[in-house]
Amino acid sequence: MDQAVTLSRRQFTSQISGSLPEQPELILVMDLDGTLLGGTVNQRRRLYHWLENRRERVLQIFCTGRDRASVRGLLAGDNGLAPPTPHLVISDVGCTVACGSSLETVPIAVDPIEAQWQAVRPRLDGCLQGLAGLSPQLRNVERRYSFNYEPRVFDASILQSLERLGVDCLLSDEQYLDVLPAGVNKGSTLLNLLALLDLPHGRVVTSGDTLNDLAMFQTGLNGVMVGNAEAKLRALHPELPNTYLAEAHGCAGIAEGLRHFGLDCPG
Structure with missing residues (x-):
């Protein structure tokens, strides 16, 4: 490991609470939503x-469109059966990186995205107000704008001109629109x-x-598209040649995909 990489890892780990697996096997x-939170109660x-049981061997990362407040509620059990606390969280469709245990942001990963967002946000003022079929999500999103849209009403052709302002517009699950700093997504982060x-x-x-997972x-990288x-x-x-299409849904689809890639995971 060269000195620059050693320094970046050291800086990253100094900005989170807890520890990460040193040499994770996975x-x-x-x-x-629909993936780790999908499937039957028993599958989950x-x-x-x-x-x-594999926290020391498997580095676990949530990569979600949710904001940090929503992830915090999930881990607190506000919505019933909660998954184990991850080591790291990529939230806001790639615009935020946080420590899994504290959910505090990691500056070395987030600061460049924040700078890009602050540069482009003034150009967007008023551009998406009052459009038919579009309503802001009432959530504490960071470094992006997030909306619900009605596919039969919203005119998506406006997004082409919006992207010329330095953003990417991502439609997913036939109901969500995210306006992100150009080039920032789940995969790039x-x-x-x-x-x-x-x-x-x-x-x-x-x-x-969903389509907001396409960038991953x-x-x-090896991937599992759940059923x-x-x-x-x-x-x-x-x-997507390195992506396995599972038959099973949600958690069971993740487990099926892990077995496909040669890992010992429950059915």
Whole structure:
């Protein structure tokens, strides 16, 4: 490991509470809604138990469109059966990186995204106000704008002109619109995180179910598209050679994919 990489890893780990596995045998990156939170109660319990027992061997990363407040509520058990606390969280569709236990942001990973967002945000003022079929999400999102949209009403052609202002516009699950700093997404933030921590790409498995997970699958890392993935994402599966399309849904789909990649995971 060269000196620059050693320094970046040291700086990163100094900015989080708790510790990360030194030499993880697996780096498991999991979307939440429809993926880690999907499947039957028994399927979820089995995978959560498996993860909890492998905290020293499996580096666990949530990669979600949720904001940190929503993730905090989930881990507190506000919505029933809660998954184990991850080591790290990529939230806001890639715009935030946080420590899993404290959910405090990690400056070395977040500051460049924040600077990019602050540069582009003034250009967006008023651009998406009052548009038919579009309503802001009442959430504490960071470094992005987030909306619900009605596909039969909202005119998505406006997004092309919006992207010329220096943002990417991401439609997913036939109901969500995220306006992100250009080039920032789940995949780009994950790759940057792996570089900061000098983690081997060959030990990574990603998982997801909607179009906001596509960027993870396009990294070339091994991935699991769970069986309940939205139709528009499933249609792109032939273009994603390192992504396994599971038959099972949610947690069971993650477990099926891990077995496909040669890992011992419960059914």
